[in-house]
Amino acid sequence: MKLRFLGTNSTSGDCPTLYATDQDSYIVQGWQLFANELLMQLDVPEGDTAVEVPTELFQHLIKDGLPAGDIKRVQAPIMILTPQGTCVVQGKTVTDAGALSQMSIPHYETCVEVPKPAITALWEETRGADLQR
Numbered sequence: 736m737k738l739r740f741l742g743t744n745s746t747s748g749d750c751p752t753l754y755a756t757d758q759d760s761y762i763v764q765g766w767q768l769f770a771n772e773l774l775m776q777l778d779v780p781e782g783d784t785a786v787e788v789p790t791e792l793f794q795h796l797i798k799d800g801l802p803a804g805d806i807k808r809v810q811a812p813i814m815i816l817t818p819q820g821t822c823v824v825q826g827k828t829v830t831d832a833g834a835l836s837q838m839s840i841p842h843y844e845t846c847v848e849v850p851k852p853a854i855t856a857l858w859e860e861t862r863g864a865d866l867q868r
Contacts, residue, residue, distance in 0.1 A: 736756050736757060736758055736831045736833055736834040737756065737757040737833075737837075738754040738755070738756055738757075738762060738834055738837045738838070739754060739755045739756075739757075739799075740752070740754055741753040741754060741755055741761075741795040741796065741798045741799055742792070742794070742795030742798060743792075743795075744788075744789050744791060744792055751763070751764055751765040751766065751786070751788035751789060751792050751844070752764040752792075752838070753792050753793070753795045753796070754837075754838070755799050755851075756834070756848070759850065759851050759852075760848050760849060760850050760851055761848070761849050761850075761851060761854055762829060762834065762838075762846050762847070762848055763786055763788060763792070763824045763826065763846060763847050763848075763849060764786070764788075764838060764840060764844055764845070764846040765786030765787050765788035765792075765824065765844060765845070765846070765847075766786060766787045766788070766843060766844055767784075767786065767843060767844060767845045768784075768785050768786065768787055768823065773785075773787065773815055773817070773823055776814075776815060777814055777815075777823070777825060779825060782827060782828060783825055783826060783827055783828060783847070784825070784826070784828045784845060784847055785814065785823050785824065785825040785826075785847070786823070786824055786844070786845060786846065786847055787817075787821050787822070787823050787824075788821060788822060788824060789820060789821050789822075790805070790806060790816065790820055790821060790822050791820070793805070793806050793854070793858075796854070796855075796858065799851075801855060801858060804858050804859050805858075805859060806822065806854075806857050806858065806859075807857065807858070807859035808856075808857045808859075809822075809857075810857065811825065811853065812824050812825050812826050812847075812849040812850075812853050812854065813854075813857055824847055824849065825847065825849075826847030826848050826849040827847060827848045827849075828845070828846075828847060828848075829845075829846045829847065829848050
């Protein structure tokens with residue numbers, strides 16, 4: 736699997752990151768959820784995992800041809816929106832060695848793969864808004 740870097744929320748390279756793949760999917764790298772209240776709200780199937788990321792991470796979707804916008808609905812793979820401005824994304828645990836070798840993943844993060852149509856279905860174009868921060 737080949738990855739194309741879309742963006743991150745950090746200059747140090749060890750924060751949540753968004754990638755597009757050559758397999759019509761996105762890789763979302765984020766903070767691992769352990770036995771906390773967010774994880775307890777989910778029913779995570781075998782082979783899946785969940786990560787927490789800032790909602791602003793999805794602004795990088797414009798680099799994949801989507802119009803400027805925001806995630807407006809909560810349904811799979813976006814499972815929870817928090818009052819702190821983060822969201823929980825659930826997807827297939829990334830195990831592809833080629834993909835993993837293209838990323839720098841600190842011990843407190845992991846990554847999930849989600850189909851592009853699943854993310855873009857939750858996307859709502861923001862008219863006239865400048866989402867660059």
